[in-house]
Amino acid sequence: MTSMPKTIAVIGAGGQMGKWFSSYFEKNGFEVTGFDPDNPILKSIKKAESLIGAILNVDYVLLSTPTKKTPEIIRLIAKEMKRNSFLIDITSQKSKTSTALGKVPAKVTPICIHPMFGPGAKVLKNQNIISVPIKDGKMELNVAKNLFPDANFVTIDSNEHDKKIALILGLTHLINIAFANILAKDDKILLTEKMAGTTFKAQKIIAESILTESPELIETIISNPEIRRVAEEFWKDVGRLLTSAQEGKGDQIVSYINSNKEKLSENVDLEKSYKKLTKMVNTIEK
Numbered sequence: 452m453t454s455m456p457k458t459i460a461v462i463g464a465g466g467q468m469g470k471w472f473s474s475y476f477e478k479n480g481f482e483v484t485g486f487d488p489d490n491p492i493l494k495s496i497k498k499a500e501s502l503i504g505a506i507l508n509v510d511y512v513l514l515s516t517p518t519k520k521t522p523e524i525i526r527l528i529a530k531e532m533k534r535n536s537f538l539i540d541i542t543s544q545k546s547k548t549s550t551a552l553g554k555v556p557a558k559v560t561p562i563c564i565h566p567m568f569g570p571g572a573k574v575l576k577n578q579n580i581i582s583v584p585i586k587d588g589k590m591e592l593n594v595a596k597n598l599f600p601d602a603n604f605v606t607i608d609s610n611e612h613d614k615k616i617a618l619i620l621g622l623t624h625l626i627n628i629a630f631a632n633i634l635a636k637d638d639k640i641l642l643t644e645k646m647a648g649t650t651f652k653a654q655k656i657i658a659e660s661i662l663t664e665s666p667e668l669i670e671t672i673i674s675n676p677e678i679r680r681v682a683e684e685f686w687k688d689v690g691r692l693l694t695s696a697q698e699g700k701g702d703q704i705v706s707y708i709n710s711n712k713e714k715l716s717e718n719v720d721l722e723k724s725y726k727k728l729t730k731m732v733n734t735i736e737k
Contacts, residue, residue, distance in 0.1 A: 458482045460505040462524065463515035465490025467570035467665065468541065472513055475575075484509060503531055511537045511598075518542040518671045522551035529555035537562055537594060543616060543668070544675055545583050545609035552585045561585040564595050565612065566602075567619075569664070575601035582606045614677045621678035622685060624669055627658040634658065652732050 459476050463469040464485030473493050477483045485492035486505035492498055499505030506512045506528050514521055521542050529538060538555060539562040542548050552561035563583040572578055580602045582592050592606060607615070634655065637643055647655070661669070695703040715721065 458484070458509040459511040459513060460484045460486065460499065460509045461492075461496075461513050461515060462486050462502065462505060462528075463517075464492040464496070466515055468566070469515035471570040471572070472515060472541075476513075481511075502528065506532055508533060509536065511539060513539040513541065515541060517667055518544050518548070522547045525551040525555065529559050532559050534558040536560070539564065539595075539598075541566055543620060543672055545612045546676075549583055549585060549609035560587075560591065560594065562591050562595055563609075565616070575599055577603065579603050579605060581612060583609050583612055613675060616672075617675050617677035617681045620672050621675045622681050624661055624672050625678065625682060626685075627654075627661045628669065628673070630654060631658040631662055649729055649732050652736075653728055656732075656735060 457480060459481045461469050461473045461476070461483060464473050465487030469485070469487060469490075470493055473483050473485055473496050477493075477496060483496040484499050484505050485496045486499040486502055488502075502524075510533075512528065512532060514524060516524055521540060525538065525540070525548065532538065535558065537560045538552065540548050540552060541564055543565060545563060545565070549563055552563055555561050563585050565581040565583070567579040567581060578601075580595065580599055582588075582595055582604050584606065585591060588606065592604065596602075596604060634640060634643075643651075644655075692704060692707065695701070695707075712721065
């Protein structure tokens, strides 16, 4: 990144991901300006007193802002940004933000990405970033790759992105939030933990870790309009399994499980998956 411009403004710099990106760019030689009206930013970066003041003279602007507010922020700042600058969106839903990015003035290049990692990531190696083309997809991808050279990139359009994210993030968050609620209601949780095996321990860790995320971010993730389709399919399967169990139709449950094993085994070694799960739990418990 030595040949690239060195100034960037991080909007929403006080949030968890805002701090992560502020630190990342600072470590990579950028002069970082942060703006966040609600949360304290890193002391090591320059603090802007206003949104417009933050973005006026920088080469890059990265929006680490709530998804629902991001399209309006894009409309507000794009016209004020300097010529040949780059506006980077990292929201988890792309339908509305990609539309807003598509309307930015020609002097600004939109970069629409979705980092598939959280603020706990220590390095970018083996981390996935989704790139959503807006105007010149090839050029936009090259800019993103130059900014994050160690990441793995997947390119997909905004509609397909939101459909896939409904499964990858939406359904998983929905399931784990509900699971966390069951845990919270268990008045003998210490006994439960003493009795627990590998599967429960892994599920509990995942549910607890999701609760460290911003409630507003979780709300945005599960509010993805595409999640209803995925969730309804999930609830139907749960209903079928429970009905079969209650009616003593064990053969239907066995058939359901074997069908899933057969389909998943076409792409995954299930025995390896179990070994990975066991290794993960053992590592955490050391």
